[in-house]
Amino acid sequence: MPAKRGDSVAAGPAGTEGGGTPGGAAAGGTAARPAAPLAAGRQLLFLREEELRLAQDLLYFGYREFTAGADALLAELDMGRAHHRVLHFVGRRPGITVGELLAILGITKQSLGRVLTPLVEQGYVTQSPGQSDRRQRLLTLTEKGAALERRLFERQRETIMRAYREAGPAAVEGFRRVMRGLMGAEARAQLDRLEAPNAAGPTRR
Numbered sequence: 001m002p003a004k005r006g007d008s009v010a011a012g013p014a015g016t017e018g019g020g021t022p023g024g025a026a027a028g029g030t031a032a033r034p035a036a037p038l039a040a041g042r043q044l045l046f047l048r049e050e051e052l053r054l055a056q057d058l059l060y061f062g063y064r065e066f067t068a069g070a071d072a073l074l075a076e077l078d079m080g081r082a083h084h085r086v087l088h089f090v091g092r093r094p095g096i097t098v099g100e101l102l103a104i105l106g107i108t109k110q111s112l113g114r115v116l117t118p119l120v121e122q123g124y125v126t127q128s129p130g131q132s133d134r135r136q137r138l139l140t141l142t143e144k145g146a147a148l149e150r151r152l153f154e155r156q157r158e159t160i161m162r163a164y165r166e167a168g169p170a171a172v173e174g175f176r177r178v179m180r181g182l183m184g185a186e187a188r189a190q191l192d193r194l195e196a197p198n199a200a201g202p203t204r205r
Helices: 049-076 081-092 098-105 109-121 143-167 169-182 185-195
Strands: 125-129 137-141
Touching: 049 081, 049 143, 081 098, 081 109, 081 125, 081 137, 081 143, 098 109, 098 137, 098 185, 109 125, 137 143, 143 169
Parallel strands: none
Antiparallel strands: 125 137
16 A cells, blocks of 8 residues: 555665565565664654654744743843844854854844944944954954853753753764754854864853
8 A cells, every 4th residue: 555645664675665574574484684773863764744843843942942041131131132143153253254254144244234233332242353354354242242142151051951961962962963964064164163173262161
């Protein structure tokens, strides 16, 4: 019978479904050989639609809880998540250029300007010309900006730590792999640069 829409069907050896005949016996009545261990992730290659929708639900509710505490603090300062993203990545890469920040955030100069200008005017971020190219604008958090970024980080740190402790080391590594798998090549390259040794300068965390 044809598989129903949304069902997961994995083709086994010789084109059989599930890799053998009923009862695990091979054709002719001889015992089938034990199946070889599946490679990491192999058993997940054929996912039902409902499982993929569940993944969307997990991302939504997880992100909602992750951002809730920081959102409340930002609202008190008449700021939003866009301001938080700028504070985060400027904090991660002191001296980052405006061009590099645009590449990370994937937004236009106009959009960045609407967020960056008030952060500079209110004393959270400083701008300075580049040493080799005076046209460049290098961004760094002020002491005030670093203090705010730290407060925002601490609001989210507890949420992450609790989830990591409950899930265990293997799940943490699996989470990292899944999240990298969601990224395109450019986003992975940006992440690798952020995580490179000495890329962020002296850490405050």
